Amino acid sequence: MSRARMRRERVLEHLAKLRRLPLGGSPEPAFRARLRADLVSGRLLVEEPAEEPAKEPVLPAARTHRRPAPRRSLLSHVATFGLAGAMMVAAFATYQAVPGDSLYPLKRAAESTLVRLSTDEAQRGERELVSAKTRAKEVASLLGSSDDGPLVSKTLKDMESSTRSGISRLERVEPRSPKIKKFARDQKETVEPLLDQLEEAQQAQATGYLDYIEGLVAPPQ
Known part of the structure; x- marks a missing residue:
């Protein structure tokens, strides 16, 4: 049972006891002392907001590292042209x-x-x-x-x-x-x-x- 619900049950319990008292009479000293203590402490008036379920932390999107396209070396260009030239000569x-x-x-x-x-x-x-x-x-x-x-x-x-x-x-x-x-x-x-x-x-x-x-x-x- 949540703490907010427990507080509501306690208030209802006090109200029920108050209804059972005779009209024009005053509550018993023990009840008044307990009620005063609850009011002073604020447990009957201030309700804490219901706890929200914890949210999963949002991780930042993983950065995609794109490798730069490899540059063809000068040697490969020379080899390509050399091969083409050799084929033409042949x-x-x-x-x-x-x-x-x-x-x-x-x-x-x-x-x-x-x-x-x-x-x-x-x-x-x-x-x-x-x-x-x-x-x-x-x-x-x-x-x-x-x-x-x-x-x-x-x-x-x-x-x-x-x-x-x-x-x-x-x-x-x-x-x-x-x-x-x-x-x-x-x-x-x-x-x-x-x-x-x-x-x-x-x-x-x-x-x-x-x-x-x-x-x-x-x-x-």
């Missing part, structure tokens, strides 16, 4: 490689991949004709080197193989495509000036190739 060197170079197989693999990744027959044919043009330029680059014999012969053979494959694909989807005639004229301008620098067997290869592409330019009978 790609350029691969593109410029000729038969006999260490990067040449990578160049041929990249060409084959482009052909396989083409979306349709016409695109595959066009990319094979691009490979044929590249072989013609490689033949021109090989002439005059000490070991040009076998490499030139193989490159001429690969040029003709790519040409026939590309023309066959284009003729299936675009029988009279102007791309075929343009390719034939460009190849003739590249290969024909090389005849005088080729060996006899190589000249026979190149002549047969020129006869084939000449038929692509000639109008149909």
Whole structure:
């Protein structure tokens, strides 16, 4: 039981005793002495406010410490640019490689991949004709080197193989495509000036190739 309720009970008890007294009479000395003591002490008049439940202390919100974003060091920037530069140099060197170079197989693999990744027959044919043009330029680059014999012969053979494959694909989807005639004229301008620098067997290869592409330019009978 709370202290406030106990005080109220005591007041009610005193009032009950007062009601039991006869009218006009005075309370007993003992009751008056007890009542006087209670009034003097203030226990009957002043009630202490009811105690409120203790509130939990509110803790300040924890501060979130954000770590500053790490700055990329100068060394990492240099390494990134160095790697990008090395990749560009490697790609350029691969593109410029000729038969006999260490990067040449990578160049041929990249060409084959482009052909396989083409979306349709016409695109595959066009990319094979691009490979044929590249072989013609490689033949021109090989002439005059000490070991040009076998490499030139193989490159001429690969040029003709790519040409026939590309023309066959284009003729299936675009029988009279102007791309075929343009390719034939460009190849003739590249290969024909090389005849005088080729060996006899190589000249026979190149002549047969020129006869084939000449038929692509000639109008149909």
